[in-house]
Amino acid sequence: MTERIDVIIIGAGHNGLVCAAYLAHAGMKVLCLESADSAGGMSASRSISDDYHFPGLAHVAHPLSRAIRQDLKLDKFGYTPGKAIDTVSLDVDGKHLTIGSTGVSGEGLPARDMSAYAEFRERYLAFAKAVRPLFENKPPRLKDMDFPDKTALVRLGWNLRMGLGRESMYEFLRVAAINIYDVLNEAFEDDRLKGAIATDAVMGSAMGPRTPGTVLTWLQRLYGEQSGPLSMQSGQLVNALTQSAEHAGAKLRFGAHVEKILIENGKAFGVELAGGEMLKARIIISNADPRATLTSLVGAPQLDAMFANRVAQIRGSGVVAKLHLALSGKPEFTGLPESQLGDRLLVAPSMKYIEHAFNHSKYNECSGSPVLEITIPSLHDNSLAPDSHHVMSVNVAFVPYELEGGWAEQQSTIAYKVISQLGQYSPNLKSLVVDHEFLTPRDIEAEFHAVHGHWHHGELSIHQSFMMRPLHGAAQYDTPVDGLFLCGAGCHPGGGLTGLPGRNAARRVLGPGGAK
């Protein structure tokens, strides 16, 4: 290959694509290398046989930030945010609770909770808005601050004090680092409601409702959410990003597995692919897990000893498995009207239930009563399954990476247990199952190269957030290796289909001391 390349991006996950598109729009020659046969990573759609298609590992989304949509002209390339859906906290006796953008309702819901919910949601949306300067920008350093760092901190301070007001600010400072369990118990009585909110705070993390820092993870989730979760428009986001990047001149290459980042005198100058092919570029940006990037692709010998040790200590072991079910018909849930079947259904009847499920995962066990997040994407897009057939996508929380007794022998048993668990809420489900796929955190690691199968490439705990994400010494998308940057979920502000790590990394590269 004789053509000059400015930037090589390792991985075409959605953040890699966002980064590629921004840099290509800025006039750089970008080559994005993806080991899989298609773009999207965890947001890429996948299939069982030729007939059943699933949105991918991510099955609900939040709207992409307006800035990214506009900057990358995504609407022109076919991006539309999915349809806003409600959240249903399922009850085994059919007394479900519905949480929508307008409020919460359900049989047996105390009237007090109904009004408290509106107030609570307003308050926490205001909190999420107040910390926006932290999330949207590169995380400010506390030492050697540059002007944007100072601005971000000033804006944060202003938002907290003036935006929230004195009383609200005190409340924010009180709850910011504590657990969602205490906060929800103060606010509500209804177990289904508390279970549903707590699920959002812990889904994807090795945390239970009582784990400190779960208010923060919840705020991170609330951020960008105006109207609740959206149904995932299968493949559409990835297609729009790919087209935007390619339209601006970025090249994508599939089946290109990077094995090594080439470094000389502390500066990255290219990558080596499986098979030995070498590609050179001034700038290398990794969309891969920071642990995989720094440990496997760079290698500890190219890093300082303490830093290499910290990389190895990044916390983040995946605890969510994914169950995909191909169904021969529409499942029925006891007590749930058909009109709500397309919503996001949760099996998390109480915070105690969630905490129990989490406890099992701590000891490398799989709870017999796991926390489930269920969607039926084929209700929103009938092209996903043959006529009158459906696909169901289930996030199974608190499935450990290391399972006592080993995964090989128990993978199908556990998948079966989850299906049985679903059967308690949907009696006809079992008879409809045509085929299934059960991706444990181990499978997620193998397929998406996310270390220990963690969605977010590292736990979203306080000590791994903001200027400490992914770790001290590699914040602000930099690494100790000159010319090597990070742009994935392992960076600030973390996981989720936000595209923000990708955008911020591109800004970093285009900024002072980056590409120029």
Next chain:
Amino acid sequence: MKFDHTHFRQALLRTPFHDRFVELSTTEEWMAWNTYKVPRVVDKLPTEYFAVRSGCAVMDLTPMEKYRISGRGARDYLDRLVTRDISKLKAGRVTYVVWCNDEGKVIDDGTVFQLGENDYRLCAQHHQFDWLLMSARGFDVDIQVETHDVAALAVQGPTSWSVLAAAGISNLEQLKPFGIADLRCGDIPVTVSRTGYTGDLGYELWMDPANALQVWDAIFSVQGQYDIHAMGLSALEMVRIEAGFIMPGFDFNTAEATIRNGYDRSPFEVGLGWVVNLDKGHFTGRKALLAEKSRPAKRRLTKIVVDGNKPVGEAFIYDGKNGKQTGEIKCATWSPILKANLALADIEFINGRLPAQLWARIDYQRELKWHSAWAECHSHSKPFYVPEYRSATPPMRY
């Protein structure tokens, strides 16, 4: 010697040579060195000092921290650990090294012995096992502590070679400075390196602790022929300053023991820029040192000669008589052989340069009454004392 797990019953460990020091000690001046009990002065300090400079001094080196580093990745591991390029080190050779933390601050200095292919010994002033293990991530390397398993003796001074030859260690005459040889003392295997911390001709002997006393006795058996003295650490302090050697943890705070910001030191700041190779590939601290090199030097541990003969001890350094304080003396000695006050001083640079004038304000006692005096200091770039004979191969026979 297997490590004794009842060691806590004894405040300080005894080296394999301890019994002999007890027999020779007239002062009973003991001190702790890396958990071992060693003599500060065995008999008389001047005798021990002059033994190094004009005869032969024998010192116990066993407490020196010793690590065996082996495996396919041993060389790459050491090259990533230390600032010096050791890729050209050959089997049977020793080199002086220094290693830093990520911030490019000195953790310790020491020597790397290449004993064989993929087989190295690292000697260090301070305990390094945790740092060595932490640095091992990503390398195919095995690291063992052998501090307690290898007895070591320094035999130093102009007659040291003649003494060892007379004591029955033959084939030593062709050993060059920084060379290692596996030899015998009578029928006892002894590894000898031509190394030392005195700046004089000298050797270090490495042996099984079980044979330690036999080797000691063989050396002292020729005492009638040669002037041989057991030596303590006070004499060592004098000769190492004359030789211009630094002592991490005493002349400057080592990085991993530093709490206060700015109290640790980089290799450049302690005058070890010559062992830093920024072009050899990555090593811990490289990036920080590269950045430091691009900035004007802030300070340097500087060899100085202090005018006069008043005992220097601890003193501040000023940029003129009654001037501004610009540094402090970290170690000092009166050099009997050079008849001068020698010191190492940590001096703050002005605009990247050593101040034009250096003055020490010396506080000293006369019959328990404190006096104060100004003495001008003169910086010195080379070691203070470098006898020509020390590097001759074969050494001069006595």
